[in-house]
Amino acid sequence: MYSNPRDWIAASLLPGIGAVGLKRLAVARIPPSRLLDADPGALRLAGARRVTVQAIQDLNQNRGEPFARLERCLDWLERNPVRCLTPDQDAYPGLLLEIADPPPVLFVRGNPDCLALPQIALVGSRHASRAGADNAYRFAGALSEAGLVITSGLALGIDGAAHQAAVDRGAATVAVFGTGPDRLYPRRHAALAERILENGGAWVSEFLPGTGPLPAHFPRRNRVISGLSVGVLVVEAAPRSGSLITAKMALEQGREVFAIPGTIHNPHAHGCHRLIREGAVLVESVEHIIEQLGALLGCFVPVETPGACAPELTQPEASLLEKMGYDVAGIDQLVEHTGLAAPELLSTLVSLELKGVIEPVAGGYLRCR
CATH class of the missing domain: 3.40.50.450 (Rossmann fold)
Structure with missing residues (x-):
């Protein structure tokens, strides 16, 4: 038997409680389906704060900001293809239910x-x-x-x-x-x-x-x-x-x-x-x-990580890429290591960048592949 999502949405709007507080109240046998009808004294004994108890009273009397937000939310749900999942529903993700503070409501659009x-x-x-x-x-x-x-x-x-x-x-x-x-x-x-x-x-x-x-x-x-x-x-x-x-x-x-x-x-x-x-x-x-x-x-078959198609490099591009290594390489460093003049070096770097093999970073260029 599932509770009305309205109860969970209302519970999520209560100040001073949160997901952990709702879980604590549920342990005290005050789930969201009973929260709005619970005795204030029992709520206080279960650890509910004064501001939470007051907000519950306001909701019961159809007044206050939590009530206004609740009505806006319910109206929106009626007009949109969105499902509201709550922890007492089978469709609520089981792994998420295991964490210390599972969300009291999950709005899901799609599948x-x-x-x-x-x-x-x-x-x-x-x-x-x-x-x-x-x-x-x-x-x-x-x-x-x-x-x-x-x-x-x-x-x-x-x-x-x-x-x-x-x-x-x-x-x-x-x-x-x-x-x-x-x-x-x-x-x-x-x-x-x-x-x-x-x-x-x-x-x-x-x-x-x-x-x-x-x-x-x-x-x-x-x-x-x-x-x-x-x-x-x-x-x-x-x-x-x-x-x-x-x-x-x-x-x-x-x-x-x-x-x-x-x-x-x-x-x-x-x-x-x-x-x-x-x-x-x-x-x-x-x-x-x-x-x-x-x-x-165990039911899944591992696959090899697909490699991106390697772009074709000219001999000067391949030579420069080899000398770059895998760390950040500055222009002065590359001039020294390659012996290329700056204009030729910059032209080759631009070509490698356009082919997606290197990228400019702080301090020079970094190999991508």
Whole structure:
């Protein structure tokens, strides 16, 4: 017997309680279905704050801001093709239910069935290098082909590359919002978000319609990304970034954490290196992830990480690329190592950049492949 989603939405609007408080009340046999009718004294004994009890009384009397927001939300749900999942429903993701603070409501647009499939989260820098975005795209594509649903946050950089790889293969991918289900953010990914729905994926949000992209919402979104997934792959991350917060939450939730190493000269690789030092699994191929997940993914067949088609290089381009190595190479350094005149060197560098083999970074150029 399922409770009315209205009860859960109302409970999520109560001040001073949150997901953990709702879980505590449920242990005290005061679930959302009984919350609005509960005795104030019993609520206080179960740890409910005075402001929470007052808000419940206001809801019962159809007054106050929580009641107004509840009515707006219910009206929006009636007019939009969005499903509201609550923890007492079978369709609510089982892995997410296991975390310490499962969202009391999940608004899902698209295909809710994909939330029941094994998911792996790909996260990383919004300011990804070309090499990082390429890694995200190739790993996400291979993991999709191995049978996993790609889950990420629809942000610029690594998130976008991961979602794009899935939809390009016609595979389901899950975008977890840090906004309400009616607010696409960033708007630059509006077309990508629509393709997610077209390919049997889903948009997921725990925030009520109309909620904007406030900074405090994204750590909450990150716990949902990791909570939905059997593991988290960090592709690129600075030492202080939301990706590391996601990785930390994943560890607390008992999920596997994977990290792709990079050059020591790339500041967006330092976060991955830190994770590896702290015990994350260093991965160089999709097989490393599949092997580590082991029995959880026993029904999936590992596939080789597809390599991008290597562009044809002229002899001068190949020679220059070999002398560059895999660290950042400055112009003066390359002039010294190659013996080329600056105009010829710059011309060859531009050609390599146009072929997607190198990219300009702070201090010079970095090899992408």
